[in-house]
Amino acid sequence: MISKCLFPAAGYGTRFLPVTKAMPKEMLPIVNKPLIQYAVEEAKEANLGHMAIVTGRGKRALEDHFDISYELEKQIAGSSKEYLLDGIRDLIAHCTFSYTRQIEMKGLGHAILTGKQLIGDEPFAVVLADDLCINIDGEGVLSQMVKLYNQFRCSIVAVEEVPKEEISRYGVIEGKMISDDLYTVTNMVEKPSPEEAPSNLAIIGRYILTPDIFKILENTPPGKNGEIQITDALLTQAKQGCVIAYKFKGHRFDCGSAEGFIEATNFCYENFYKKNC
């Protein structure tokens, strides 16, 4: 059973400067809800109750968001706007939150390793909140992946076909097809040039990882851009035949880029906000 979800949220968010100078990228609002709340909602929908968040300097707002503000509760009780807090109150009531700080931003692999004490020796999910995933027609992407984990009992990465000119922004897999949407991963390359890319299947910000990943990460030297890359650690697992790539059902918005952020905002405004107001 998977019960914990890790949210690496310590990155500097340099693509969104200056807004990310004093505010976490994960608190950027998609209409009236921050990215991290969408991410936690997706994890809760997948029946994960323990949210483990890796934060860094200047990220206190993340902890405050998942805490009760007594002044606000008193102010808003009985008012016509109280319903706006329903979603966040539900998360606070039904999930537990724990936090740890990444002291030096040495990459996503390092951020995941920083979460080791919060996760322990069990399989866990990883969600990058700046990749907003929405499946309007059915279950969320993490729910789909948890089901696959229960079937295969190995690490799972979510992948998406991306155009050649964008491939160098991602970790890219090479795999043997199991079925239309499933591959056994045989190779992975972090941020390849279009010529080096082994396929057009890019890893997006959803993972299920088996706990042996921590030991592997401890022994993974810095890779591309001098950062400890989760892709390098996953490659070690893949060589043992233990990584599945899954072409998920739903839509992913790259909210770490201005285009993806605007697209997500328009989508959520039309599909959620307008319908609830």
Ligand code: UTP
């Ligand atoms: P990104 O590559 O998007 O980096 O990290 P970033 O710092 O957030 O944004 P840019 O590229 O500078 O604009 C992917 C995810 O990994 C986390 C980030 O918070 C983000 O969720 N991360 C990255 C860490 O937690 N620690 C790191 O050292 C690096």
